[in-house]
Amino acid sequence: MKNEMTLAFDSISQNEGFARVAVAAFVTQLNPTLEEVADIKTAVSEAVTNAIIHGYPDGVHTIILRAVLRDRTVELWISDEGVGMEDVKKAMEPLYTSRPELERSGMGFMFMEAFMDLVQVESAPGIGTTVYMKKTIGEVKQGG
Amino acid sequence: MRLLERRGERLIVHLPVELDHHCTEELRREIDRILEKEPVSELEFDFSGTIFMDSAGVGMILGRYKIMRALDGRMLVSHMGAQIRRIMTLSGIQNHIPLEKEEAL
Numbered sequence: 388m389k390n391e392m393t394l395a396f397d398s399i400s401q402n403e404g405f406a407r408v409a410v411a412a413f414v415t416q417l418n419p420t421l422e423e424v425a426d427i428k429t430a431v432s433e434a435v436t437n438a439i440i441h442g443y444p445d446g447v448h449t450i451i452l453r454a455v456l457r458d459r460t461v462e463l464w465i466s467d468e469g470v471g472m473e474d475v476k477k478a479m480e481p482l483y484t485s486r487p488e489l490e491r492s493g494m495g496f497m498f499m500e501a502f503m504d505l506v507q508v509e510s511a512p513g514i515g516t517t518v519y520m521k522k523t524i525g526e527v528k529q530g531g
Numbered sequence: 532m533r534l535l536e537r538r539g540e541r542l543i544v545h546l547p548v549e550l551d552h553h554c555t556e557e558l559r560r561e562i563d564r565i566l567e568k569e570p571v572s573e574l575e576f577d578f579s580g581t582i583f584m585d586s587a588g589v590g591m592i593l594g595r596y597k598i599m600r601a602l603d604g605r606m607l608v609s610h611m612g613a614q615i616r617r618i619m620t621l622s623g624i625q626n627h628i629p630l631e632k633e634e635a636l
Contacts, residue, residue: 400551400553403553422613429585429618440552490593492587492589493586494586494589494590494621494622497586498585
């Protein structure tokens, strides 16, 4: 089975809730557990919030969210055409934040990595950022 | 529903259904406004109505913890559900913040 959807929405904070609920509804086709749904919602929320705060710090622009279901696997791409990052590795370090004045905890990528099987970030200054995440539903975790 | 409730020197924050970046902005301002001008020795975050929290919620709680520590006060959390508990554990908050034991209903 393959099923795909793409959403384009404004980079305003109201859409953080919209994005995670939309993805949660889409993945119900895979019969995920409540915990798996919560994992995916958290990961989506983190990526979309990053796009709003860090990708587009000035003004409202478009965020693209693409989701592909293939057999028992969900793949997500969350993309902005915002400021991008010079150093992706640094941004992904636990507790690192470029915006401490906003009381960001620096745990966004940590949560994405904890809740999804795979997280990859592609970014370039002035071009934008895409966060790719993948998770297989119904998989018994090895060693927690 | 009132999100903020004063009970003597305790300020109880009845957190919203979903604690994300969108709602932490305003909540943070409201809490800090009270902490600035009124005597609060205990700050309680009540999660009984909350089913979702992400790192923005963690940041908001950590920030309020720093304020309470500066005020020589204490902080506690109550009625955490499964998702909230996982986020709390993963964030390591419990290791850094001596959150008071969860209160009984």
